[in-house]
Structure formats: C-alpha cells, structure tokens
Amino acid sequence: MVESSFLEQYGIRLNQVDDMSWKEFSALLHGISAETALGRMVNIRAEEDKEILKSFTADQKAERTRWRTSQATQIDEADMEKEMENLEKMFANAFS
Known part of the structure; x- marks a missing residue:
C-alpha cells in the first residue's frame, strides 16, 4: 500500500x-x-463518527473490525516501542 501510494501521489x-x-x-x-x-x-481504521460508519461498505467495516481487533490484542507499550525502533531501522536501512 505504501508503494502504490507513493506512485499515485508522487510518481x-x-x-x-x-x-x-x-x-x-x-x-x-x-x-x-x-x-x-x-x-x-x-481513514477507515481511524474513523469514529457513527454516521460515517453507517455508510461504510461491508469491506470497510470488516477492515476496521480486523484492525481494531488486532490493536486490542497488541503487545505492551515497552514492546511496542522496541518494535517501532526495529521498523524504523528496517526502513532506514532500506532507504539510506
């Protein structure tokens, strides 16, 4: 999704x-x-407005539910910090 978005927006x-x-x-x-x-x-994952949520397609609702479920079972904050550092290092290595 990142690659397609960079192509779409920036070429x-x-x-x-x-x-x-x-x-x-x-x-x-x-x-x-x-x-x-x-x-x-x-936007789909972050939406909280009940009126907007009513207009979501079945696929959008499923994605939002999947995301929220995965976030509810996430690792604790210290582990999350470590994972974010690892992700940043991975991107830094890939684009440095």
Missing part, C-alpha cells in the same frame, strides 16, 4: 529508488494524502 516507484534518505522517505510518507490507498486505509 515515485520505491522499488526502483536507490538513493532516497530516511529523512526524505519519512517526510514524503507523512505527507501522503487521504486520497491515496494508504490514506484511505488510515
């Missing part, structure tokens, strides 16, 4: 980029529009 094919810094990747990722695949998914 960048991440799998063909050899020299993007972590700082640039991070800045571009933070600027992803709600109109991209990733942006739409984030």
Whole structure:
C-alpha cells in the first residue's frame, strides 16, 4: 500500500529508488494524502463518527473490525516501542 501510494501521489516507484534518505522517505510518507490507498486505509481504521460508519461498505467495516481487533490484542507499550525502533531501522536501512 505504501508503494502504490507513493506512485499515485508522487510518481515515485520505491522499488526502483536507490538513493532516497530516511529523512526524505519519512517526510514524503507523512505527507501522503487521504486520497491515496494508504490514506484511505488510515481513514477507515481511524474513523469514529457513527454516521460515517453507517455508510461504510461491508469491506470497510470488516477492515476496521480486523484492525481494531488486532490493536486490542497488541503487545505492551515497552514492546511496542522496541518494535517501532526495529521498523524504523528496517526502513532506514532500506532507504539510506
């Protein structure tokens, strides 16, 4: 989803980029529009407005439920910090 969103918004094919810094990747990722695949998914997962939720498709409701269920069973905060650090290192290695 990240790759398709970068292509959609910026015209960048991440799998063909050899020299993007972590700082640039991070800045571009933070600027992803709600109109991209990733942006739409984030909106579905984060939506709390009951009126908007009523208009969700069955697929959108299923994704939101799956996400909320996975978040409810997540690891504790200290483990989450460690996992986030690992994820950042992985992206930094991939785009440094």
